[in-house]
Every structure is written in structure tokens, then in C-alpha cells.
Amino acid sequence: MGLKELAGNNLGLTSLDLRKLKICFLLADRIEIVPTETIEKKYNLRAGMINQIAEQVSWLLESAYKISELVSDMVNNSQHITILDHMLTNLELKNFLKALALQVKFGVPKEAIGLANLHVPNLGRVYIQRLVQNDLAQAEKIRQTDIEFLKKILPEKIALELKQVVAEKSSTSSTPIQEVDFFAEVKLEIDGSTVKNRWKVVLNQIQHVLSYCSFKYLLKLVEAVYSKPEGWIHKLDLDEGDNQAKYIYRLRKELSLKAEEVIENNGAGSYRLNLKKEEVRVNKENLVRMGEEEIKRLVGKL
Template sequence: MGRNRILTLERAGLVDRDSILKAGSEQLKKYLPEKVGLALLNRLSAEKREEHQQPEEATGKLPLCIEARPIKNRYSVIINNQSIALPAKSFKLLTRLAVALLNNPDGWIHKDQLEAGFNQSRYISRLKKELLPYLPEGYSLIENNRLGSYRLNLTKENLKIEWGNLEKVEDEELKSIINFAVDKNKSDG
């Protein structure tokens, strides 16, 4: 929709979604071509429906369990009551995010603490794609604050880490994650 049409709507007092939806197609015909008005109404109606149909999990109630059972060269995670085997790199990232959620008041962890080097964004993107089929539509498990930090979109109560299984994993990087979490909890307690 062009600038002139937007100005026309603004002059008519149709400045937000609710006022445009309330006006309806008959009133919009006065200001816009019929097809443009109907397309606008359809798009705004769809947005409003999506907004009201957000899944309950979108409030952070989605359950996540870092189960850490080895399955070949992968590790198990239970998300939204479905088991998934993640590759080692993705599992380590998810575990670091989970530990950050437990240890930091707001749960944020900077990308340099997640993974050394310059490929953090690519690894996080891969992890998001691996988790996507197990999440409710429109739900984003990993949040980004646009300042280089990430966190899990969960409440601490809905996160479970099987520490016993994690300690059995033969991986030095995971052991350092576990040791950091244990040391942090001891110093806090």
C-alpha cells in the first residue's frame, strides 16, 4: 500500500488495526480501491486471529528436559513431551542455554560464552531448525536480545536437567559446563 493511501486512511481516523477492522469493507471503499481494502482487512483479521491463538506454551510453559542419554553420536532431549536426539554441538549449546537459565537471574548468556569463534549464529540457527518440528507453531524457544546474547524462552520450573546422566557423558566440553554449573550453585548456596 502506498504512502498516499496510508495518509488517506490516517486523515479518516483509521490509524490502527482495530479502527480499520471496525470500519469494515463498506467504509474502506470510500478511501481505498475495493481489492486493496479487502486485502488489508484480510491481513489485519489474520494477524488478530494469530495473536489470540498463541499457544499456552508461548508464555514459557513448554516443558524441556536435558535427558543426556547418548544415542550413537547424539544426546537425548525431551521437549514438549517428545524425545529428540540432538547432535553433540547442538546439545552442548542447548545445555549451555539451560545452565544459563538456571544460574543467571534473567537467563541471558553472551554468544562468546556459548561457543568460541565466529560461527555461533550459524550453530544457534541450526539448533533452532532441529527443535522447530517439536515446538508449537509460532513458538520460539531461543530468544535473542539483538546485543549478542541468547536465552531460553522458558520458566526455570519447566526446565529439568538430568545431572546424573550429564556427568556420565565422556566429553570434556560438557564436563566443563557441568563443573561451572555445580561451582556456581555451590557459591550461591
């Protein structure tokens, strides 16, 4: 039953109910990769408003997922469990909320979340749909696909960039390729751009600007994630002297982090990022172009 049929049906729906249903139908179309132009005409909304609605709903779904995680922790430490607690801690429900938040955010079906999460420039919903239709929603399949075939599906530049991103994810991991979560959600993104002589990074979808010292520390922590099995780096490898704790504190402050959030300390003088390789993206080319010798040296280790 469509929106018009519901509006004409004697179900006692209010105008507010119909507006909510309109959003649900709109987002369902968006997830199924209905062209934006079609959605605009169908719902009489401009693309900017559609994107804004998607972002807001995605944020609410992500919040619901985070709440379910918090409740899980509370339930694990409590002897009093309600029916609601059971619902919120249900693994299937949590996975559904997390996946749906990403589907709504990117406007793609579940199997294409990973493709969208690669953030390949200009790889939009239409091109993602072409990949899905050709059974190329997984990184391993893309890696094994001949570039000439990809060029028949995508513009040449996008095809080459997609191949490069997938290859980089493969080459930077010591885990066997079939076990790598290529499409893990990116939590930390370092794109190499600056804002008024401060370095821009995105952590958990929130932009921060770091001082040079903090940015250098962050890159060293990232390098440890890439190169060390447990990701730990000793304070003397971070910097000389005895000021490492002060600079780590400053980095946490600039990233708006609480103690031990994302940046961990093992109590024996070592630090690490509580992130997997697949959750970190670094734009090496941009960083090298910035011309900072120490930054280029650090990037060379990634």
C-alpha cells in the first residue's frame, strides 16, 4: 500500500501520522537507490531537504544503537533485568539499528554499506547500484575484478580510485585477505587538510582541528596501529623527554575525549588507539603534499 492509498484509507490517520509515513516511504526509496530526481518529484522535496532528513534520522538510529550498547553494559552488571532490557540488549536488534543507521545515512541497501563507507570520491548512489547489480558489493570481488570490466560499469577515474582503495586496505593488513573486514566503519579520518595552520581530522564523524604537536602524536599512534600487533607505542617512541603525558592530555582535549576513550594507557609507559586498521583512513598523498618533512617521514611508515 502506497502513501496515497494510506491517506485515502479510513484508518483514522492524522496529518502528523501521514507526515511520518511520508518520511518512512521517502527513506525506503532512498535506501533502494531510487534516483534522487525521482524522489524529489515524488515527495515534492529538494535534494538538500532529503539529505537533511536522512542525516537526522540516521543520527536518531545511531543514538538508539548507542543506547542499546549502554543498556547491555548495565544489564551485564545487574541482577534486575526487565523485558525492555532484554529487547535493547538483543544482538539482532542492535545490529539492525546500526546497519539501518548507515543505510539511511548513505542511501544504499544493506549489502552496499561497505561500498559507501569507502568514501571513494564521486562513488555515489547510482554507481554503487551498478556495482551491486553486477555482484560487486564485496571488496574481495572488486579486488579480483579486471579493471577493464570495472571501467564498463564506472567512469574510468572512479574505477581506478576504487581499485586503489581496495588494494590499499588489502596491503596494509597482515590478516589473510578473506578475514579482513574491508568495509568496517571508518571512525578516524585524516585527510591531510589544514584550517588556519591547524590539522583537520574527523573522529566519529565529528571534525576537530589539531595543533601540529597533537597531530604528530596522533600520526605516531596511527602508525603503531598499522605496524604493531597490539598497537602499543612506548612514550619514548612518541617523543623524547618526559612531557609525553602532557601532550597526550592535550591531544585528548583537542579531540574532546574523556580519559581512556580511544587513546589508552597500559600503565607501563605505552599508549595506543583503541581502533582497528580498518577503522582508520589516512590520505597519504595529501599529507605528503603538505611538505612537512617529519609528517612525510611518518606517512612513509604507514
